[in-house]
Amino acid sequence: AQSVAQPEDQVNVAEGNPLTVKCTYSVSGNPYLFWYVQYPNRGLQFLLKYITGDNLVKGSYGFEAEFNKSQTSFHLKKPSALVSDSALYFCAVSGTNAGNNRKLIWGLGTSLAVNP
Amino acid sequence: IAGITQAPTSQILAAGRRMTLRCTQDMRHNAMYWYRQDLGLGLRLIHYSNTAGTTGKGEVPDGYSVSRANTDDFPLTLASAVPSQTSVYFCASSARQGGSYNEQFFGPGTRLTVL
Numbered sequence A: 001a002q003s004v005a006q007p008e009d010q011v012n013v014a015e016g017n018p019l020t021v022k023c024t025y026s027v028s029g030n031p032y033l034f035w036y037v038q039y040p041n042r043g044l045q046f047l048l049k050y051i052t053g054d055n056l057v058k059g060s061y062g063f064e065a066e067f068n069k070s071q072t073s074f075h076l077k078k079p080s081a082l083v084s085d086s087a088l089y090f091c092a093v094s095g096t097n098a099g100n101n102r103k104l105i106w107g108l109g110t111s112l113a114v115n116p
Numbered sequence B: 001i002a003g004i005t006q007a008p009t010s011q012i013l014a015a016g017r018r019m020t021l022r023c024t025q026d027m028r029h030n031a032m033y034w035y036r037q038d039l040g041l042g043l044r045l046i047h048y049s050n051t052a053g054t055t056g057k058g059e060v061p062d063g064y065s066v067s068r069a070n071t072d073d074f075p076l077t078l079a080s081a082v083p084s085q086t087s088v089y090f091c092a093s094s095a096r097q098g099g100s101y102n103e104q105f106f107g108p109g110t111r112l113t114v115l
Helices: none
Strands: A003-005 A010-014 A019-020 A022-026 A032-038 A042-049 A056-058 A064-068 A074-080 A087-094 A109-116 B004-007 B010-013 B019-025 B031-037 B043-049 B065-066 B076-078 B087-094 B112-113
Touching: A003 A032, A003 A087, A019 A109, A022 A074, A032 A064, A042 A056, A042 A064, A042 A074, A074 A087, A074 B010, A087 B010, B004 B087, B019 B031, B019 B112, B043 B065
Parallel strands: A010 A109, B010 B112
Antiparallel strands: A003 A022, A019 A074, A032 A042, A032 A087, A056 A064, A064 A074, A087 A109, B004 B019, B019 B076, B031 B043, B031 B087, B065 B076, B087 B112
16 A cells, blocks of 8 residues: 655654654655645645655755655755744655546655754 | 635534525636535535536536536535535635636635534
């Protein structure tokens, strides 16, 4: 079965420190991978995606993610965390099977708290 | 400003009542989606539409129906609300059908409480 795992329910980091939010996946074929962020009482916002090419993807607000095919991971990173980065982060993956009903598979989310 | 609007923002509803959640996008996206978000369960797809005139069932479709009469609108109807449908509902759209390489854009959500 295809799945996405975000192994940490919560991540706590100090402001200015690097942050990592983990995501691993299990899908057939070559996946499309996405990260979204959700601020309190808001809808999800797209951060970045990996489709093909360079394994290191850069996105909004200084975030980046590295696609690692051998480890089936797509961890979200930022070199220096801000208090304003505190939010809920979702990883999502789409398999590339042929057909009309390919839909995103969502992780359960990781709550990031950046402490001043 | 282009985007997705949802209405109402929040609603308290008596069990057994009928309710329609509205969703409108002005980005001319082909695909639209309805999700519910529940604590500990993440986002679950209720229904989707790859293009105007077509709809499909997602992961948790029971008790919900949708229609897609045109590109812009994708209403979600609860025919007879039950307390287990208490949730936050998000509408989303993307430039192509589900599962493609295009990201989804989300509305602000509707917080629904069924008593």
